[in-house]
Amino acid sequence: xASKLISDERIQPLNDKTVQDGQHVLYWMQQSQRxxxxxxxxxxxxxANDLGLPLLVxxxxxxxxxxxxxRHYTFMLEGLQDTQQALKRRGIKMxxxxxxxxxxxxxNAHEAALVVCDRGYLRHQRAWRExxxxxxxxxxxxxxxxxxxxVETTSNKAEYAARTIRPKIHKHLEDFLxxxxxxxxxxxxxxxxxxxxxxxxxxxxxxxxxxxRSVGAVGMFTGGTTQAKTILRRFLDExxxxxxxxxxxxxxxxxxxxxxxxxxxxISPVYLAMQIREAGAERVGxxxxxxxxxxxxxxxxxxxxxxxxxxxxxxxxxxxxxWAQKTLGEHDDDAREYLYDQQQLEDAETHDEYWNAxxxxxxxxxxxxxxxxxxxxxxxxxxxxxPREAYRRTLDINNKYFLDGRDPNxxxxxxxxxxxxDRAWTERAVYGKVRYMAAxxxxxxTKPEQYVAKVEELIR
Numbered sequence: 300x301a302s303k304l305i306s307d308e309r310i311q312p313l314n315d316k317t318v319q320d321g322q323h324v325l326y327w328m329q330q331s332q333r334x335x336x337x338x339x340x341x342x343x344x345x346x347a348n349d350l351g352l353p354l355l356v357x358x359x360x361x362x363x364x365x366x367x368x369x370r371h372y373t374f375m376l377e378g379l380q381d382t383q384q385a386l387k388r389r390g391i392k393m394x395x396x397x398x399x400x401x402x403x404x405x406x407n408a409h410e411a412a413l414v415v416c417d418r419g420y421l422r423h424q425r426a427w428r429e430x431x432x433x434x435x436x437x438x439x440x441x442x443x444x445x446x447x448x449x450v451e452t453t454s455n456k457a458e459y460a461a462r463t464i465r466p467k468i469h470k471h472l473e474d475f476l477x478x479x480x481x482x483x484x485x486x487x488x489x490x491x492x493x494x495x496x497x498x499x500x501x502x503x504x505x506x507x508x509x510x511x512r513s514v515g516a517v518g519m520f521t522g523g524t525t526q527a528k529t530i531l532r533r534f535l536d537e538x539x540x541x542x543x544x545x546x547x548x549x550x551x552x553x554x555x556x557x558x559x560x561x562x563x564x565x566i567s568p569v570y571l572a573m574q575i576r577e578a579g580a581e582r583v584g585x586x587x588x589x590x591x592x593x594x595x596x597x598x599x600x601x602x603x604x605x606x607x608x609x610x611x612x613x614x615x616x617x618x619x620x621x622w623a624q625k626t627l628g629e630h631d632d633d634a635r636e637y638l639y640d641q642q643q644l645e646d647a648e649t650h651d652e653y654w655n656a657x658x659x660x661x662x663x664x665x666x667x668x669x670x671x672x673x674x675x676x677x678x679x680x681x682x683x684x685x686p687r688e689a690y691r692r693t694l695d696i697n698n699k700y701f702l703d704g705r706d707p708n709x710x711x712x713x714x715x716x717x718x719x720x721d722r723a724w725t726e727r728a729v730y731g732k733v734r735y736m737a738a739x740x741x742x743x744x745t746k747p748e749q750y751v752a753k754v755e756e757l758i759r
Contacts, residue, residue: 308451319437324355326357328417331417346413350412354488359401368510378563408431418441422610444567461598520665530557568596571595623718630730644682656750676693681729
């Protein structure tokens with residue numbers, strides 16, 4: 300069931316069942332939460348047209364998604380509202396139903412000729428898709444739309460570092476940076492008699508869900524493809540020309556803010572890469588384009604590679620390379636100059652004003668400048684009683700407050716703090732041979748006092 304418009308490498312049958320006599324084609328949307336530049340959606344439309352059937356899009360909204368809270372749900376639902384409206388304009392019915400995602404998909408597949416799903420790389424996402432493939436009566440086809448180069452195309456193993464995966468991604472990059480053509484649905488589905496949740500009042504909807512409400516929604520960012528494209532266009536017009544110079548300068552805001560939209564699948568990485576390239580080297584500088592593409596493809600897809608090939612423990616200290624576990628273990632009992640408990644960290648009550656500013660930025664905005672994320676994580680390692688506890692704290696706080704937490708990048712970035720995808724450095728107390736970061740380095744390389752002032756202005 301290949302598509303002339305979508306690379307075969309993106310298309311993967313998940314069972315050996317056949318297309319059935321059915322009433323519709325079902326696209327179970329879960330990871331790629333958007334109505335455009337979505338390979339899974341366009342593939343589903345093509346198959347529906349070939350079969351002469353309407354297309355139904357369903358999304359399963361569960362209570363208590365792993366580590367998610369009101370902040371994450373609000374942003375996601377804003378995006379789903381935007382997606383539902385965009386699909387309606389295309390004549391496609393989308394319903395969001397309450398329940399575990401796999402159970403919602405199975406329930407709506409009873410009369411489906413074919414089920415199409417998008418792809419997720421985390422343990423529970425893979426389990427959901429496996430369950431759907433086993434339980435539904437028809438063929439289930441998974442279509443990758445969350446990375447530029449599909450993971451298996453890039454490599455057949457866990458890569459050691461960015462330097463090892465970079466040439467493998469670049470080898471295939473041009474083959475996958477291809478504009479996705481929009482296919483009109485020939486049999487509109489808006490009149491299908493399938494009910495779903497009302498997305499018109501998100502606050503009212505979240506009130507009906509059993510959610511962790513300890514972290515509230517943020518006002519600085521709104522979810523959805525429409526918002527993502529607005530922010531991207533502003534970045535390209537106003538900030539991109541100084542991106543490479545300033546992306547490691549936390550007092551500036553020369554960043555695209557796309558990570559949270561990528562996290563929820565509200566913008567396509569392929570679309571994003573092509574927009575970056577189309578900005579034009581003569582206008583914005585080749586160094587800015589190359590730097591951004593490096594972060595979007597090599598660095599981001601290294602994280603996808605990591606969780607895909609480390610399914611059992613990508614979220615634990617045990618995922619670290621042997622050398623990192625060994626050196627941290629050897630310094631497990633080293634004296635710590637400063638020790639804080641987790642609540643003190645979350646409350647930004649340390650002696651370090653730069654670190655406190657970073658924690659405040661995370662708590663109040665759901666975002667932290669990338670350079671400060673590295674410093675933030677390194678200091679939790681330094682200020683915790685032992686490396687394993689530091690790892691747990693870092694991941695817990697990361698996933699609690701960041702809008703883009705709880706995804707492959709989060710698991711990869713936290714593990715990097717402790718040595719993943721890095722090399723051994725000069726040995727020192729507490730860190731062993733794991734890379735060290737100091738406040739003196741911040742002062743030398745950045746303008747942290749200006750960053751502190753920026754954060755204080757943000758949270759007023």
